[in-house]
Amino acid sequence: MLEIRWHSRAGQGAVTGAKGLADVISTTGKHVQAFAFYGSAKRGAAMTAYNRVADKVILNHEKYMKPDYVFVIDPALAITTDVTINHKDTTKYIITTHLTTEELVKAQPLLEGKEVYTVDCIQIANDTIGRPIPNTPMLGAFMRVSDMYEIDFFKDSMNRVLAKLPQKIVDANMIAIQRAYDEVK
């Protein structure tokens, strides 16, 4: 069982990202689950979304998880909230920030000693898609850190997932995914 927790603000696309990732993984024969905590979430409110991936049907519906990966797609949340909650020793963090990993860990001591990767998904999304929607670049970074799939396979799959969007937007997302894949450290 692979478990992922997303930290996001409502409106940044964490749910869409989690569902998109689940969709891609499902095509490879694995079982998936993607869900979120909403509450009465208003745009901009901090929220979390989740993925589970397994070789057999996923029956567990508890919200609690000790994630293998934590994705933080809003830079401030790494500082203002505890993204390390329910940490286990092997948990890996991929965090959107303009800071270097060293600077980030200095700014947020909770991350000290943890396996932290950083990438500026907000900047990448602004440059490519033209809006600060950092979900797809985060998935590009995840492909690099996890080695889950070849990046070309992943991009082809995301092309299908995003197919209902205008072609220009889809193309921009592909560039964003590739850039995050290349730039994550």
Added chain:
Amino acid sequence: MAFDKMELRDIEVWDGNHAAAQALRQCQVDVVSAYPITPSTPIVEGYAKFKSDNYVEGEFVMVESEHAAMSGCIGAAAAGGRVATATSSQGLALMVETLYQAAGMRLPIILNIVNRALAAPLNVNGDHSDMYLCRDSGWIQFDAFSPQEAYDLNMIAFKVSEDHDVRMPAIINQDGFLTSHTAQGVHTLTDDEAFNFVGTFKPMNDMLDFEHPVTHGVQTEEDWHFEHKARQHNDMMTIIPNKIDQAFADFETLSGRKYNKVECYDMEDADLAIVCMGTSVETVREVVSELREKGLKVGVIGLRVVRPFPFFEIAEALKNIKAVAALDRSAPGGAAGMLFNEIAGSLYNTDSKMLLSGYIYGLGGRDLTKTNIVDLYNELQANADAGKVLTKQQQFIGVRGPKLAYL
């Protein structure tokens, strides 16, 4: 006017809401009369989008309240169409008056309830308060534990409800957010397979049949009211359970997926059992498998059909169990939980010496963790070992503050 068919992959990653909306499309519902409410909104929104994209030939009626939504469904069903809608929580509460009308008029309407807590305090998350609110309204009630089941049970519900020997409205429950907003793999049927399973709608006593005028919604005082209600109950107790079994069997032939009114998991040789509904059934199944590996004889029963209540099937499934926990996800308001009461009733005049204890859990979306469930089985084991219920008969799981126990 022709409509387009949709190509689906064998497995689509859908949440429970989208799965239900797709089922409404594939069944080619004629009229959806709806008023949106979280977390059920995407079901009727989905149908509306399919309609505007020409994937379904039907009418979407926007109304001013849930009371009007169900009233619109009643009118459309009486006129002679395939009808469905969706709601949750407060919306269902406002709809309740018309639910009794629909059942009393024996109109085959399909209602998706995405289960959510009832205010106050206001809460959009999942519990079964709304399911319990309308449990005696005369509707058939199914319960889905996953998006796959929300999809399948919609088709099964149309098949049962529209049968001319049944003609009763049916509810499909699914857990708010835990099913409705959780995307998982859903094995699909093709549009043709799905539609052929439910078949073309066959009207009965429809008001648009001007050759055979009928009256719906009449007044009957003490001279006939009781006979109408008694006949409906009779059909719920005698005809409808068999029709549900038949629809489950037909659906298995089509899809390979087998449903039962009482879903037993690892129950054959179990000493301890939990009875529950919704997504909790699946989480408990996972815990059962883990405890079985440690040699514990545990099982779980999921209630697939809430109404008509599968009285004898529950008694049969529990007859050799030593200790059982009834899990109710609704505030009981000064009584034992519904499942506790129904199970007690099922077992009362039998030879069972089962030790029954009731638990209230998960109100307003409070998490039911695997740890909670392991603790629960440990408590049941202690009861079984002692030969008596060592705790009070009603306890709470996962609530903060001093331990609560009653009865």
